[in-house]
Amino acid sequence: MARTDTLANYITDISNAVREKTGKTDLIKASELDTEIASIEVGGDISEYLGDTIKAGDYYHSGITELIKKIPNDITMSGTSCAYMFTYSTNITEVPYFDTSGVTTMEKMFQHCRSLKNVPLYNTSDVTNMSYLFDYCYALESIPLFDTSKVTKMDYMISYCTSIEEIPEFDTSNVTTMAYMFRGCQNLKRAVFSGTPQLTGISYMFYDCESLEYVEGLDTGNVSQFGYLFNNCRKLHTIPLFDCEKCNYMISAFTNCLSLANVGGFKNYGKAFTQKTAHYTNYSLEMRSSYITEDSYWNIANTLYDLNITYDVANGGILYRQYFKIGPTQIEMLQSTERGQEILTLLDNKGWDVI
Numbered sequence: 001m002a003r004t005d006t007l008a009n010y011i012t013d014i015s016n017a018v019r020e021k022t023g024k025t026d027l028i029k030a031s032e033l034d035t036e037i038a039s040i041e042v043g044g045d046i047s048e049y050l051g052d053t054i055k056a057g058d059y060y061h062s063g064i065t066e067l068i069k070k071i072p073n074d075i076t077m078s079g080t081s082c083a084y085m086f087t088y089s090t091n092i093t094e095v096p097y098f099d100t101s102g103v104t105t106m107e108k109m110f111q112h113c114r115s116l117k118n119v120p121l122y123n124t125s126d127v128t129n130m131s132y133l134f135d136y137c138y139a140l141e142s143i144p145l146f147d148t149s150k151v152t153k154m155d156y157m158i159s160y161c162t163s164i165e166e167i168p169e170f171d172t173s174n175v176t177t178m179a180y181m182f183r184g185c186q187n188l189k190r191a192v193f194s195g196t197p198q199l200t201g202i203s204y205m206f207y208d209c210e211s212l213e214y215v216e217g218l219d220t221g222n223v224s225q226f227g228y229l230f231n232n233c234r235k236l237h238t239i240p241l242f243d244c245e246k247c248n249y250m251i252s253a254f255t256n257c258l259s260l261a262n263v264g265g266f267k268n269y270g271k272a273f274t275q276k277t278a279h280y281t282n283y284s285l286e287m288r289s290s291y292i293t294e295d296s297y298w299n300i301a302n303t304l305y306d307l308n309i310t311y312d313v314a315n316g317g318i319l320y321r322q323y324f325k326i327g328p329t330q331i332e333m334l335q336s337t338e339r340g341q342e343i344l345t346l347l348d349n350k351g352w353d354v355i
């Protein structure tokens with residue numbers, strides 16, 4: 001089995017293994033190792049050379065990882081990190097259970113394991129970092145209900161897991177960032193959370209989740225950027241009330257959300273704008289779905305911040321206005337009813353120009 005004390009010894013032993021498999025006797029140059037590995041018939045089992053005691057990144061060597069199809073069953077962890085452990089092992093379909101007690105990071109542990117279908121329920125009670133854990137695991141069908149009570153980072157965790165249809169209700173009480181978490185999960189239908197009181201980052205969280213229908217349990221009171229949050233979620237029909245008091249960036253959050261009908265509202269969206277902490281040109285609210293109900297517009301109008309509250313009145317202040325973009329068809333719909341007219345008047349009085 002390959003030595004893992006140094007990279008040089010590891011590469012030397014793998015090179016010797018390749019020569020044995022191919023029947024070659026000449027030394028293999030380091031620059032040619034990838035080519036030589038690729039020349040071995042795919043499916044060959046070289047797991048006996050990989051060792052049974054591994055540290056984070058032991059398998060993370062270009063060319064080698066893409067050849068591996070089987071992971072040894074008797075893995076013994078060394079250290080507290082599983083980061084990069086199986087990264088780019090594109091041919092493995094399953095991984096064994098092994099003791100991960102004491103592990104604190106699983107960052108990119110299975111990133112680009114494109115054939116991986118399932119994983120065991122590992123001990124994750126001490127893990128704080130799950131960033132990129134299953135990033136680009138196209139074939140992954142399900143994820144166990146890991147203990148995530150200490151996890152603070154879930155950005156890119158399940159990004160481009162295109163076979164996932166649902167996720168467990170993870171403990172997200174300490175998570176601070178979920179940016180890009182489900183990006184490209186084209187078959188994900190719903191996302192329910194137990195509450196996210198520490199959450200600060202959700203940009204691109206559901207970007208390109210074309211089958212997503214609704215979300216629940218997202219606390220956004222500390223979130224500053226909502227950019228591209230639900231961009232291209234074509235089947236999304238229901239979103240809850242979002243606390244947007246600190247939000248200063250919502251560009252393209254609902255672009256191509258063409259089925260959106262039920263909206264809980266955007267509590268205090270606009271306050272950051274009056275405090276000059278917002279990105280001015282990216283601050284307008286745009287929702288183009290023709291299915292948004294009158295009740296939803298009522299929710300939005302009543303929860304948006306009153307922009308007529310001036311900034312720094314003692315020094316003269318200024319009157320703010322901003323755009324709420326819904327399109328001419330929806331404007332006509334609101335103009336056609338007494339309540340709709342009340343909604344438009346309320347928005348106008350609050351400094352929101354409906355266009």
